[in-house]
Amino acid sequence: MVRSFFGFIGRRGFEFVDTSADFFREISGLYYLTRSTLYCTFIEPLRGKPIKWRPVWTQMEEVGVKSTTIVFLVSFLIGVILAFQSAHQLSRLGALEFVGALVGVAILRELGPLMTALVMAGRVGAAFTAEMGTMKVSDEVLALETMALNPVKFLITPRFLALLIMLPCLTIMADLMGILGGFLIGTTTLGIDPVVYINNSLDAMVVKDVVTGLIKSVVFAVIIVMVGSYMAFIIEGGAEKVGQNTRTAVVVSMILVIIADLVFTSLFFFVF
Amino acid sequence: MSIELKLDRPAENTVTISVIGDIDMSSSTKVRDILAPLFQENNKAIIVDLSGVSYIDSSGIATLVEGLQWSHSSQSKFRLVSLTPGVKDVFEIARLLTVFEVFDTKEQALAH
Amino acid sequence: MIEINHLRKSFGEGDKKIVVLDDFNAKMEKGQITSIIGGSGSGKSTVLKHLIGAYTPDSGEIWIDGEEVSLLKGEAANSVRKKFGIMFQSGALFNSLTVEDNVALPMREHTELNESTIQIMVKMKLEMVGLRGAEHLKPSQISGGMVKRIALARAIALDPKIVFYDEPSAGLDPISIGVIDKLIMDLSHKMGITSVVVTHEIPSAMRISDKIIMLFKGIIIASGSPDEIRNSDDPRVQQFIEGSPDGPIPFSKSQTDYGEELKEMSQV
Numbered sequence: 001m002v003r004s005f006f007g008f009i010g011r012r013g014f015e016f017v018d019t020s021a022d023f024f025r026e027i028s029g030l031y032y033l034t035r036s037t038l039y040c041t042f043i044e045p046l047r048g049k050p051i052k053w054r055p056v057w058t059q060m061e062e063v064g065v066k067s068t069t070i071v072f073l074v075s076f077l078i079g080v081i082l083a084f085q086s087a088h089q090l091s092r093l094g095a096l097e098f099v100g101a102l103v104g105v106a107i108l109r110e111l112g113p114l115m116t117a118l119v120m121a122g123r124v125g126a127a128f129t130a131e132m133g134t135m136k137v138s139d140e141v142l143a144l145e146t147m148a149l150n151p152v153k154f155l156i157t158p159r160f161l162a163l164l165i166m167l168p169c170l171t172i173m174a175d176l177m178g179i180l181g182g183f184l185i186g187t188t189t190l191g192i193d194p195v196v197y198i199n200n201s202l203d204a205m206v207v208k209d210v211v212t213g214l215i216k217s218v219v220f221a222v223i224i225v226m227v228g229s230y231m232a233f234i235i236e237g238g239a240e241k242v243g244q245n246t247r248t249a250v251v252v253s254m255i256l257v258i259i260a261d262l263v264f265t266s267l268f269f270f271v272f
Numbered sequence: 273m274s275i276e277l278k279l280d281r282p283a284e285n286t287v288t289i290s291v292i293g294d295i296d297m298s299s300s301t302k303v304r305d306i307l308a309p310l311f312q313e314n315n316k317a318i319i320v321d322l323s324g325v326s327y328i329d330s331s332g333i334a335t336l337v338e339g340l341q342w343s344h345s346s347q348s349k350f351r352l353v354s355l356t357p358g359v360k361d362v363f364e365i366a367r368l369l370t371v372f373e374v375f376d377t378k379e380q381a382l383a384h
Numbered sequence: 385m386i387e388i389n390h391l392r393k394s395f396g397e398g399d400k401k402i403v404v405l406d407d408f409n410a411k412m413e414k415g416q417i418t419s420i421i422g423g424s425g426s427g428k429s430t431v432l433k434h435l436i437g438a439y440t441p442d443s444g445e446i447w448i449d450g451e452e453v454s455l456l457k458g459e460a461a462n463s464v465r466k467k468f469g470i471m472f473q474s475g476a477l478f479n480s481l482t483v484e485d486n487v488a489l490p491m492r493e494h495t496e497l498n499e500s501t502i503q504i505m506v507k508m509k510l511e512m513v514g515l516r517g518a519e520h521l522k523p524s525q526i527s528g529g530m531v532k533r534i535a536l537a538r539a540i541a542l543d544p545k546i547v548f549y550d551e552p553s554a555g556l557d558p559i560s561i562g563v564i565d566k567l568i569m570d571l572s573h574k575m576g577i578t579s580v581v582v583t584h585e586i587p588s589a590m591r592i593s594d595k596i597i598m599l600f601k602g603i604i605i606a607s608g609s610p611d612e613i614r615n616s617d618d619p620r621v622q623q624f625i626e627g628s629p630d631g632p633i634p635f636s637k638s639q640t641d642y643g644e645e646l647k648e649m650s651q652v
Contacts, residue, residue, distance in 0.1 A: 296543075297494075297495045297497065297542065297543070298495070298496075300497065300501070301496055301497060301498065301501075304498060304501065329543040330505050330508055330509070330543050331491075331495065331497055331501060331505060331543075333508065334497075334501045334502075334504035334508060335501055337504045337508075338500060338501060338504060361574050361575070362575070364574075365512070365570060365571075365575060366508050366511070366512070367511065
């Protein structure tokens with residue numbers, strides 16, 4: 001009994017050591033991949049190996065343009081929901097006309113960047129892992145290496161640049177759509193005077209809100225691309241691994257996006 | 273690997289180019305740069321002397337094929353002379369020996 | 385020329401350690417075709433992975449053109465890689481690119497050639513593998529045999545001095561095998577390319593090879609010209625050539641007794 005108890009503890013202890021070792025190995029792998037991506041994207045072009053923009057354009061269309069509908073829809077609905085929820089609370093305080101201010105600030109500072117990043121983690125992060133994972137499994141990545149072509153530069157850099165540019169753009173559009181959603185509900189269903197709504201909103205929102213939101217979205221872009229790519233590059237073996245790692249990539253990048261959001265929000269809270 | 277190209281005009285509207293050295297991925301752009309303007313100058317015949325070439329790779333052959341294309345559109349003659357055995361083999365493997373007008377000596381190429 | 389000395393490789397640690405290659409020695413001469421043959425799990429693919437720099441050996445040396453390459457990394461490894469071409473078993477064409485872009489990729493990335501020159505070169509390479517006219521197809525639109533021939537066209541895109549073939553004829557029809565065999569022979573004998581073929585197709589290997597190395601469980605059991613292999617009195621070699629199920633190479637991979645294992649199953 002006692003022995004089995006200690007055996008249990010011991011096994012758990014070893015399991016814990018094993019998992020944490022795995023965890024740190026993953027973190028360091030992610031770190032090295034990110035470092036070499038940053039090197040290939042920003043340092044190498046300065047050393048006379050210019051970036052080819054054609055694959056970047058293709059990826060920008062793939063991750064950006066084709067995501068607009070879903071991002072518009074989600075952020076518009078978030079604006080609508082936010083207006084309803086806040087109206088309920090604010091009307092009890094007799095401050096119904098401040099719905100616009102609350103919706104605007106919440107969207108710009110938090111929900112716009114975060115929701116866009118989460119939608120993109122699901123849509124684009126999964127696609128990155130599935131695409132590159134399939135290439136890994138079918139020896140295409142090895143073929144690149146043996147042709148003396150750097151897979152990081154060839155596969156990750158275009159995706160990295162594309163999302164780095166497109167995620168902030170999508171975030172701005174999501175902000176606008178969210179605010180529009182709130183405005184439509186506020187002025188119709190809630191019966192707030194449009195001029196009052198707009199004035200209150202503009203009084204509450206400042207440029208800093210937009211800027212902090214965009215800084216966050218750049219960080220989110222890095223997380224989504226790097227987790228998606230890393231999960232693809234560590235695949236060994238067959239097709240079922242591609243499916244598993246795609247799922248892991250989405251889950252991990254969503255969690256990391258929210259953790260990063262917390263870190264940056266608290267940073268902005270204390271610093272600015 | 274360095275390559276040397278010598279231009280000569282033995283007759284009016286006729287140019288010969290003597291290539292000395294290997295024509296490979298790094299040097300065939302040089303051959304192309306010399307060859308391309310010749311087709312703009314109303315030359316009747318352009319003759320490439322390959323006697324000094326011991327090795328040619330597919331980029332070199334592709335460059336010569338481009339010469340053939342240009343000669344076709346500019347209505348001039350494009351001839352190859354004095355292929356070394358190694359070069360001839362490469363043409364044969366690419367199955368392009370019959371596509372070009374090939375002569376053994378420069379004199380034969382000029383006479384035709 | 386390629387020279388491999390005392391190459392050793394194992395995977396796993398402790399009890400699970402499996403020696404995949406044990407003291408592998410070979411010399412592949414310029415302009416000759418060397419085939420490495422053996423059953424699955426014999427270590428022949430491991431040799432290839434070492435040659436292309438995908439694995440680092442536990443010990444031993446690999447010399448390519450008078451340069452020790454087994455420990456090279458980064459740019460140094462890449463400069464060696466530009467000397468050779470590889471035809472992968474699956475073809476490993478890039479599915480997002482057309483056939484033309486696949487073959488042109490190494491040329492566009494590694495040379496300063498004009499686009500029009502590159503397009504002619506692509507056409508020449510495709511003509512060599514008998515697929516001129518397939519330029520604008522995607523790899524998903526063509527058959528397996530064609531994918532392999534395109535892969536060969538891509539492998540020889542930069543006129544390499546060394547070409548590695550990983551199972552060039554596996555899964556192909558007899559005519560495609562004949563085409564690929566002839567291509568390998570032409571490239572080696574006429575253009576002086578050093579060819580290393582990893583295969584389990586004995587007839588094809590016998591036909592094209594100048595030298596055959598036969599592997600069994602990571603050890604070289606025979607090495608020599610096709611005739612020497614054919615006349616070998618090693619029963620393992622004979623069994624492999626004849627493809628008979630009975631012989632010193634067991635059909636079953638299991639280590640335990642069949643009957644005992646079945647009896648033990650019921651006790652669990």
